[in-house]
Every structure is written in structure tokens, then in C-alpha cells.
Amino acid sequence: MARSLYIHIPFCSYICYYCDFNKFFIENQPVDAYIDALEQELTWRFAGETAPLETIYIGGGTPSAVTTAQLGRILQAVHVKTPGVSPGAEFTVEMNPDDADDDKLHTLFNHGVNRLSIGVQTFDDKLIQKIGRGHTASDAKNAVHRAKAFNFSNISIDLMLGLPEQTMSSWHDTLQTAAALDVSHISAYALKIEEKTRFYNWWRAGKLPTVTEDEAADMYEAMERVLADAGFHQYEISNFAKDGQASRHNQVYWHNESYVAAGAGAHGYLQGARYENIQPVPHYISAIENGELPERQRHQLSRREQMEEEMFLGLRMNEGMPLVRFEQKYGETVADAFPGALEELTAKGWLTVENGWVALTEEGRLLGNEVFVRFLENENKF
Ligand code: SF4
Structure with missing residues (x-):
């Protein structure tokens, strides 16, 4: 059974x-009924299990958008509706800067949370408004300072690059401000225009002033330089950490290991099967009230699909993946499973194969999906 747990809180x-993401404006949402359902799902998912959890990640949505009492209930459920939290476990909760008040920080700390992931995105106040967020750059800085005052030593912040009208100078300032806050971890994702978002509608109407691919690539390279100078090691395409502070929970995903997921729209991976929970909150709650696991779909991966995922998840890590791990898991070598792929991609300068490890090169990291697609036979999978 998995020793990792993801919980989705879909309120913002x-x-x-x-x-x-699967999220809903919190006003008038049945948050307490949702937590009742979540407790029940955790009870079902961990029935008969005894091994305590090693990594827990509560994300969303915005877990910190609920009241302090509701947050306490969710955290308590992690302790009592599962086999418990292992001493030394990594326990992360996502929080928005404007929610970082003393009561919530106190509740998080008292329930054993030892890692905060704060959604900052940018320290440019004009851009913060233009992307529709409800805090200021000053809120974000204060959130980090307050969390430190509550003895949280492992603090991650999320940033975004390639935002509409984001200039290199604004991005540079954001990176410098992030580095000066002396956090232990930074995740930085390039904006993707997704359907069913306001940005998508504006983009379709030709009203979204997007940055070019070249500009976004320059921002990515600037990030690698600035964060390296500030003492961060890049350990994954979008993730940077100080020594020993890489996210253990996220590495479970990239090592293609099992994890339980609970909550509306959450995705889990157990015994070679990926499952996705029902997304709408009322349907999630009613499925559980009717005594059913709230799954929308479940797909048992074939051995071939597991091998493909092993490759494209493992290659996200800067260190790459040990070839021997693949062979031990699947009983055949990468070279046999994907004939010609390693030669082709190393010849293009996108991969290196050295000392028994295969890894993306700098150029390969920038291309990402173009490299991964070489390991996919059939992309049209759940
Ligand atoms: S990015 Fe904004 S809308 Fe999306 S989950 Fe976070 S706070 Fe909610």
C-alpha cells in the first residue's frame, strides 16, 4: 500500500x-459536509492498512481558504482516519498569502505540518491584479516572514513565468525577491493557456497580450541562473531547492510510485491503476453518502504504459533516472523497451547516458514534451 497521500480541497x-484546477468559489459551498465526506473516503481508502504515512500533501484549490476550525478538522482527519503520520514524515499544506494569519499558522504547526507551499506567482503588484489574484506582493512577503516566526523552516513558494505583459525586468525582480526571502524551495511554472479559463476566452478573442516562446525561454534560462546564484539546486524541470529540501512528496510522483488521493477531482495511483475522483463537490459528497467510492474513472495501466510513464516522469528529474531501476522493475532494459530512442535523443543533444543514468540535457529540459513523446506509443490515455 502507498505511504503517500494527496488531499484535494477544491475551494478558493x-x-x-x-x-x-478543480476549484470552486468558496462562498455558499458545503465545506463541512465536504470534510465529512473526505473523512469517510480516507477511512475507506486506508481500511486495514497499518503503515504510517511518509509524505502528505494537501493542495487544491486553496486549503487555507477554509476556516481555521475546518482546517483543523482536515488536518486531524489525516492523523486519525489513516494509519497515522510517521515521525519524520514530510507534511505539506498549500496556502495563499492572504490566508497566513496567526490562527491558521498555529493550527498547521500544531497538527504536525512541517512544510508550507505558498502561492505567490509574482511579486509584481500590477501583474498580480492582471492574473486575478486577491493578494499583494507585500502579503506574500509577510506570509513568508510570519511562517518563519512560527518556526516553519521548510517553505516553498510558487512562481509563474510567461504571464501576459510580464517583462524580463519584472521577472528578474520577482526572482531576486524570492531569493532574498531565503525560502527553502521554489516551484516555477510557465503559463499555459488552458480551456475553461478567462485567459483562454481573452486569448481566443485576440485580447490576451501573451509573451512569445522565445521570451518565455529567456525567462526560464534567467531563472536557472538567478536561482543557482542564490544557492538553489534545480532538481526537476520546474523545481528548485536548497540542500536537502527537495519535495519528497513530488518525488513519489516522478519516481512513478504509488500514492493515495482523496477529495473531489483528486488523482491517485495504486497497484498500477490511476484513478480520478468525481469533480463536482455535490456529486462527490452524494457518492460517499450513498456508500460508494467517489471515483469518476479508473484505468489499470498495462505493463507497456507503466514503462512509458516511468520514462517521462523519471526524466523530469535533473539527475534523470538510473537505468538499473527500470530493469529491476520491468525485467528488460530501456534500450530493449524503446529501441533506438536513447541513441536518437542523445544524437540530437537532448539526452545524456552516463554512469548508468539517463538524463535530459539543458536543451532537452527546455523542449520537455518533445523528448517525452519519443517514449509514448499511445498518447491518448487517461
Ligand atoms: S490558482 Fe487561484 S483559482 Fe486556482 S486553485 Fe489557486 S487560488 Fe484557486
């Missing part, structure tokens, strides 16, 4: 213009 105090 504002809806950002770029976001296509």
Missing part, C-alpha cells in the same frame, strides 16, 4: 484567470 476565495 478568488478564481485566478489562468487556473483550470
Whole structure:
């Protein structure tokens, strides 16, 4: 059974213009009934299990958008509706800067949360408004300072690059401000225009002033330089950490290991099967009230699909993946499973194969999906 747990809290105090996550404006939402259902799902998912959890990640949505009492209930459920939290476990909760008040920080700390992931996106106040977020740059800085005052030593912040009208100078300032806050971890994602977002509608109407691919690539390279100078190691395409502070939970995903997921729209991976929970909150709650696991779909991966995922998830890590791990898991070598792929991609300068490890090169990291597609036979999978 998995020793990692993801919990999805699909409520937000504002809806950002770029976001296509499963989330709902919190006003008038049945948050307490949702937590009742979540407790029941955790009870079912962990029935008969005894091994305590090693990594927990509560994300969303915005877990910090609920009241302090509701947050306490969710955290308590992690302790009592599962086999418990292992001493030394990594326990992360996502929080928005404007929610980082003393009561919530106190509740998080008292329930054993030892890692905060703060959604900052940019320290440029004009851009923050233009992407529809409800805080300021000053809120974001204060959130980090307050979290430190509550003895959170492992703090991650999320940033976004390639935002509409984002200039290199604004991005540079954001990176410098992030580095100066002396956090332990930074995740930085390039904007993707997703359907069912305001940005998508504006983009379709020709009203979204997007940055070019070249500009976004320059921002990515600037990020690698600035964060390296500030003492961060890049350990994954979009993730940077100080020594020993890489996210253990996310590495479970990239190592293609099992994890339980609970909550509306959450995605889990157990015994070679990927499952996705029902997204709408009322349907999620009613499925559980009717005594059913709230799954929308489940797909048992074939051995071939597992091998493909092993490759494109493992290659996201800067260190790459050990070839021997693949062979031990699947009983054949990468070279046999994907004939010609390693030679072809190394000849293009996108991969290196050295000392038993295969990894993306700098150029390969910039291309990402173009490299991964070489390991996919059939992209049209759940
Ligand atoms: S980015 Fe975060 S806060 Fe904004 S709508 Fe999406 S989940 Fe909510």
C-alpha cells in the first residue's frame, strides 16, 4: 500500500484567470459536509492498512481558504482516519498569502505540518491584479516572514513565468525577491493557456497580450541562473531547492510510485491503476453518502504504459533516472523497451547516458514534451 497521500480541497476565495484546477468559489459551498465526506473516503481508502504515512500533501484549490476550525478538522482527519503520520514524515499544506494569519499558522504547526507551499506567482503588484489574484506582493512577503516566526523552516513558494505583459525586468525582480526571502524551495511554472479559463476566452478573442516562446525561454534560462546564484539546486524541470529540501512528496510522483488521493477531482495511483475522483463537490459528497467510492474513472495501466510513464516522469528529474531501476522493475532494459530512442535523443543533444543514468540535457529540459513523446506509443490515455 502507498505511504503517500494527496488531499484535494477544491475551494478558493478568488478564481485566478489562468487556473483550470478543480476549484470552486468558496462562498455558499458545503465545506463541512465536504470534510465529512473526505473523512469517510480516507477511512475507506486506508481500511486495514497499518503503515504510517511518509509524505502528505494537501493542495487544491486553496486549503487555507477554509476556516481555521475546518482546517483543523482536515488536518486531524489525516492523523486519525489513516494509519497515522510517521515521525519524520514530510507534511505539506498549500496556502495563499492572504490566508497566513496567526490562527491558521498555529493550527498547521500544531497538527504536525512541517512544510508550507505558498502561492505567490509574482511579486509584481500590477501583474498580480492582471492574473486575478486577491493578494499583494507585500502579503506574500509577510506570509513568508510570519511562517518563519512560527518556526516553519521548510517553505516553498510558487512562481509563474510567461504571464501576459510580464517583462524580463519584472521577472528578474520577482526572482531576486524570492531569493532574498531565503525560502527553502521554489516551484516555477510557465503559463499555459488552458480551456475553461478567462485567459483562454481573452486569448481566443485576440485580447490576451501573451509573451512569445522565445521570451518565455529567456525567462526560464534567467531563472536557472538567478536561482543557482542564490544557492538553489534545480532538481526537476520546474523545481528548485536548497540542500536537502527537495519535495519528497513530488518525488513519489516522478519516481512513478504509488500514492493515495482523496477529495473531489483528486488523482491517485495504486497497484498500477490511476484513478480520478468525481469533480463536482455535490456529486462527490452524494457518492460517499450513498456508500460508494467517489471515483469518476479508473484505468489499470498495462505493463507497456507503466514503462512509458516511468520514462517521462523519471526524466523530469535533473539527475534523470538510473537505468538499473527500470530493469529491476520491468525485467528488460530501456534500450530493449524503446529501441533506438536513447541513441536518437542523445544524437540530437537532448539526452545524456552516463554512469548508468539517463538524463535530459539543458536543451532537452527546455523542449520537455518533445523528448517525452519519443517514449509514448499511445498518447491518448487517461
Ligand atoms: S490558482 Fe489557486 S487560488 Fe487561484 S483559482 Fe486556482 S486553485 Fe484557486
